[in-house]
Amino acid sequence: MNEKFIFAGFGGQGVMLMGQLITYAGMFEDLEVSWLPSYGPEMRGGTANCSVIVSDKAVASPVISFDATTAVVMNLPSMDKFEQEVEKGGKLFVNSSLIERKSEREDIDVYYINANEVANELGNAKAANMVMLGAILEVTKVVTPESVLKALAKIFGTAKAHLIPLNEEALKRGAELVK
Amino acid sequence: MAVVFEKTKGLTEKETHYCPGCTHGIIHRLVAEVLEELDVLGETVGVAPVGCSVLAYEYFNCDMQEAAHGRAPAVATGIKRALPDKVVFSYQGDGDLASIGTAEIVHVAHRGEKITTIFVNNAIYGMTGGQMAPTTLIGQKTTTSPLGRDSNLTGFPLRMSEMLATIDGAVFVERVSVHNPAAIRKAKKAIKKAFEVQLEGKGFGIVEVLSTCPTNWGMTPVKALGWLEENMIPYYPLGNFKSPEEAK
């Protein structure tokens, strides 16, 4: 296995967290992992993205350059930027709640997930990233939802522990969308 | 026979390299006497500058560290933070403190570091041979202002004590002189007070000491003392600009 993920969206959509959860979960499953954020002035407002590699061999380069096995785009600028970075035969997860256009790629599998709407149904718009993550885990099987929940508990700590049931539900709803 | 005079234990036996008539020797002695009187010589680390007093580490009879030009306040900060219970002072000239080291002196005051700075202002670069300093007086001839300092070209002399007194972290700021015995006595009082402020943990203290440079001013030592009194004191008024009672 050598999965290369790009997660992209605007600040506040939790794209860095999605990447970190998969990275942590991979570590819990004794896989080799790396997480590399974009950094610089664009972090302060516009788009945010991170590259995550989960592999059964030591990670050579944490950089993903037009060889992503999976790209996750949460808003239109991210779709415009990263749609072409997915390698042939790879996967693209599109947040169709915010992105109206369809992918131009015909050589990859594209999944349209109305993440924000489902999150709203759950009563918390902020859970859109977890709905998306649920779909990603169901399709890619890169790590188990249990490992992701363990990672979430670690990141949330006690202060945000009460949010875990909501996030667990969001993961499940996301998975159902692609079953 | 009763002892009427003794050399301070605060200075080493080393003969200084200072020019005849230079007042650095007096100022060294005042600092050393104060450290001895406060009984802190064994708990003191001094920081020597770059300039005429670059070899101060050979004269003060306590642990010393030699700083790069202008950086003595930063070096002193590192020492004081590592050794908060020790007495730390920097000894700096006007080229060192008022020119290349302005950022360091402003920010040591800004942080309120609990150190003491002895600032020796003789209105000229002595060590390098008499170039213009930020503190050089208008009209004063130096090797880089051969026609006399012209404010149109080089601005006006910097009054460091007044400037530093505006900074909340500077809790003791005083300008003194060593041009006659009465002034020297006052200078020693101020230096002692500055170290006491440090011992009480109140913040940053600085004593600016107006000093002569007979060699580079091109005067006899006696004439230089007179020149200081007549020219420097009117521009750099003596007195206390800040003491802990009025510091915030």
Add this chain to the structure above:
Amino acid sequence: MAKVLMKGNEAIGAAAINAGCRYFFGYPITPQNELPEYMSRELPKVGGVFVQAESEVAAINMVYGAAGSGVRVMTSSSSPGIALKQEGISYIAGAELPAVIVNIVRGGPGLGSIQPSQSDYNQSTRGGGDGDYHLLVYAPANIQEMVDLLQEAFDKADFYRNPVMVMGDGMIGQMMEPVEFKERPEVDLPPKDWAATGTEGKRKPNVINSLFLKPEELEDHNIRLTEKYDAMKKNEQQWETYNMEKPEIICVAYGTTARIVKSAIDTLKAEGIEIGLIRPILVWPFPEKAFVELPETAKMFLSVEMSMGQMIDDIKIVNQGRLPVEFYGRSGGMIPSPDGVVQKIRALLGGAK
């Protein structure tokens, strides 16, 4: 201890605290800001001190002061900030004080960029400050190695009474990888009886100084320093080799670039093309011992760098004219891709036939 996932810059901070560093003087500059932020948060919890200086120049001079007091002290910055620190680094070397300087390298010259780079090779290995001096310069390739070597750096700094640089790049500073803080063996180090901590009336004053006005004294000092650097050259070379049994080309790469080269080597090996790697773990002293015996199959060296080729000179020195030295690099924040390295190697082999 279990593995934890940490960002490179934060792992450096944790490793420093683990190594007994309690004093940090820094100044903000991207891409190393998480390190001073971490230190400002964590050092007070262990009785340590964090000071945000007014400039890099002041920060390194605070390090110089604290090092003179005999404590374990560190600063960090990125390329243009390191350029500003060179004055202080020279003083620390001249006064023979231990200190650790972390450089998370970004693109230059000038303001350059904030993206990863290795264009501080010369600034680090040649010394940017005045005088005859050297630093030990570690160049870890991943966060685990960064953590292990950073702790070693403090011991070496104390042992040699010399500043030590640990050099990463923006990528290693920003990325997260699993890391384990291992039990460290106690190192027998000489007492710091030279430190200026106050005489307490019990000894003659200690003076921390790099000024020697008499030429014969300064020359003696330089000769003694050089003996120390010779000992480092003899004892501190570290390198890793990869696929060096029968390589046609020997790549030389350090830090994160070496990981990319390994990936390219694996790709080519699958096609039956044998390429080797010598990875300097310290770039000063350069691992000349690794270049003494070369496999007979080797036709050339290929230096792979995130710069315009600053390491080539060192490879040429240790190569002693035996093989051609080729170069592949990206700069300005562009990162070499494994495929780019593969293409370059193919071109070189094609050209050799």
